[in-house]
Amino acid sequence: MQKLLFSLSLIITGLIAGYLWQLWIKKKRKDHEIYIRAISKLIQKIALLFIFPISFVAAVWIVSFEDVRVVWLPVICISVLLLGGLIGILAARILKMENKQKGTLYCCGSFTNIGALGGLIAFVFLGEAGFALLALYRMFEELSYYTIGFPIARYYGGDTNKITFGKRVTAISKDPFVRAAMGAFFLGLILNFSGVQRPFFIETLNGFIVPIGTFILLVSIGLGIRFSKISNYYVEGAVLSFIKFVAAPTIGVTIAYVIGLNEITGGLPLKVVLVASSMPVGIIALVTASIYDLDLDLANSCWLITTGGLVLVLPLLYFLLGII
Numbered sequence: 001m002q003k004l005l006f007s008l009s010l011i012i013t014g015l016i017a018g019y020l021w022q023l024w025i026k027k028k029r030k031d032h033e034i035y036i037r038a039i040s041k042l043i044q045k046i047a048l049l050f051i052f053p054i055s056f057v058a059a060v061w062i063v064s065f066e067d068v069r070v071v072w073l074p075v076i077c078i079s080v081l082l083l084g085g086l087i088g089i090l091a092a093r094i095l096k097m098e099n100k101q102k103g104t105l106y107c108c109g110s111f112t113n114i115g116a117l118g119g120l121i122a123f124v125f126l127g128e129a130g131f132a133l134l135a136l137y138r139m140f141e142e143l144s145y146y147t148i149g150f151p152i153a154r155y156y157g158g159d160t161n162k163i164t165f166g167k168r169v170t171a172i173s174k175d176p177f178v179r180a181a182m183g184a185f186f187l188g189l190i191l192n193f194s195g196v197q198r199p200f201f202i203e204t205l206n207g208f209i210v211p212i213g214t215f216i217l218l219v220s221i222g223l224g225i226r227f228s229k230i231s232n233y234y235v236e237g238a239v240l241s242f243i244k245f246v247a248a249p250t251i252g253v254t255i256a257y258v259i260g261l262n263e264i265t266g267g268l269p270l271k272v273v274l275v276a277s278s279m280p281v282g283i284i285a286l287v288t289a290s291i292y293d294l295d296l297d298l299a300n301s302c303w304l305i306t307t308g309g310l311v312l313v314l315p316l317l318y319f320l321l322g323i324i
Helices: 002-028 032-060 068-094 099-110 114-137 141-156 165-174 176-194 201-222 230-259 265-276 284-291 296-308 310-323
Strands: none
Touching (some): 002 032, 002 114, 002 201, 032 176, 032 201, 068 099, 068 114, 068 141, 068 230, 068 265, 099 141, 099 230, 099 284, 114 176, 114 201, 141 284, 230 296, 265 310, 284 296
């Protein structure tokens, strides 16, 4: 129960702190939009380029690869993300939405907050071993966004400017966030297979780093919260909640169970899949909607509704993890 309350309080506190900071800045500065955007980017860079890479190295350093079936985790991740996006498009067609809204529901159905929120929940509920497996699970997450999600968003946004697959891969390889995440992961693997013993104090250090990194990311998200249009998208928010909290985890857990991940380390990989596939819409969905001229109000509303839905989902998730 303490783990559950800690996770909920950290998420709620981080978002509220960011939102209140946003309101304060709007009162104090005329150029508040530019200033808020700059602060948000700075905070995200600190977390994603410095704090989380350290925690990834430390966690992957001790992950067990005795059972090779854990290498299926990234495949499950990509499958869940793609199918979530496709269900979003199907829902948009059923609701007879326009192309821009179809593209938005694909992004919201696919793009997921696996890193900040998923990382926090995995760390608090499942410990360092679960956090390390989560890093393995999301190994190709960004790759799927840039090479599959972005082109789909561009298509529905009406952008006919074609970018070759090679150029997209090159752009990904130059992205500092992708480089930091992948570099940390592979450094952790090298240390893992080298046989070098991890210093004892790192576990305690990670116990501080992960919550701190998550908190400041949540503050950056709170800086961008917009409540003005949410009342217009309750139906779409309900649909996305179903995709994120029912369809996606059902798909992920089913695949993991068929592969036999429930038989490894007391079912830890299966539990990681359940946590990671039950997370809300990722903030990158809002970025993509903005870049490709999709329905930004819809994306923002779906993000807010599903993120708020964690208040109800986390207790259920905590219960399910206890009986798996």
